[in-house]
Amino acid sequence: MEQERFDLPQLGQDPSRTYRLGIMGGTFDPIHNGHLVAAEQAYDDLNLDLVVFMPAGSPAFKQGKKIASGEDRYAMTLLATSDNPHFVASRFEVDRPGITYTSETLRLLKEHYPQNVELYFITGADAIADIVRWNNSASIAENATLVGATRPGYNLDKAAGAIDSSGIDFHVIYLEVPALAISSSYLRERVAKGQSLRYLTPDSVTGYLHKHQLYGAKAGKYAR
Ligand code: ATP
Numbered sequence: 001m002e003q004e005r006f007d008l009p010q011l012g013q014d015p016s017r018t019y020r021l022g023i024m025g026g027t028f029d030p031i032h033n034g035h036l037v038a039a040e041q042a043y044d045d046l047n048l049d050l051v052v053f054m055p056a057g058s059p060a061f062k063q064g065k066k067i068a069s070g071e072d073r074y075a076m077t078l079l080a081t082s083d084n085p086h087f088v089a090s091r092f093e094v095d096r097p098g099i100t101y102t103s104e105t106l107r108l109l110k111e112h113y114p115q116n117v118e119l120y121f122i123t124g125a126d127a128i129a130d131i132v133r134w135n136n137s138a139s140i141a142e143n144a145t146l147v148g149a150t151r152p153g154y155n156l157d158k159a160a161g162a163i164d165s166s167g168i169d170f171h172v173i174y175l176e177v178p179a180l181a182i183s184s185s186y187l188r189e190r191v192a193k194g195q196s197l198r199y200l201t202p203d204s205v206t207g208y209l210h211k212h213q214l215y216g217a218k219a220g221k222y223a224r
Pocket residue numbers: 025026027028029033034035038122123124125126127149150151177180181182183184185186
């Protein structure tokens with residue numbers, strides 16, 4: 001498989017045990033501390049072996065919207081995850097041509113890894129309600145356990161209702177992630193207005209997006 005040349009971490013070596021691989025998918029335009037905290041908590045609470053961050057190549061639901069290039073989003077993801085030994089950034093989705101479908105990503109990962117590797121797809125609980133409508137959602141349910149990180153003010157009934165009425169046997173674990181209302185849109189707005197991103201995302205990400213003048217960053221302002 002073409003993708004085997006890519007940068008997926010080694011996992012599943014010992015056939016006598018099970019491995020748990022977390023997959024944090026998203027546009028990451030840019031990555032922020034909400035993503036990082038959710039992934040860290042999933043790692044910890046669910047005893048994951050690793051969490052792979054995969055910036056989407058061309059997200060299905062962002063067609064027609066202007067997003068930063070895959071290279072830039074990947075670079076920021078790499079910077080943000082580099083100091084955490086159990087986080088890995090991967091080009092797996094960025095390098096796949098065409099629209100990125102999570103169902104396809106999970107199917108390819110399942111094919112790539114041995115049977116003793118279980119997949120945990122980490123997502124915001126708000127996205128859980130949508131997943132039932134995603135491309136080939138039955139195959140998502142088959143290949144991965146969904147981990148829904150709850151965002152503040154989010155009522156789980158909607159997600160639970162959507163899952164129940166889908167008729168698909170999704171395995172969902174909800175994770176309470178403390179008050180993190182951070183979103184990439186909020187960061188982009190702040191950058192465009194020349195406001196600080198400190199403590200919202202790692203400083204390396206702030207440095208990168210200013211250096212490359214993403215999101216209307218004003219040269220020099222809050223760059224370091
Ligand atoms: P945007 O504001 O552009 O929609 P975003 O902040 O939602 O961006 P995405 O890249 O779309 O970021 O999100 C990737 C995944 O991370 C999604 O599953 C999303 O639900 C989840 N997520 C985003 N922000 C948070 C947060 N603060 N806490 C927990 N999960 C989050």
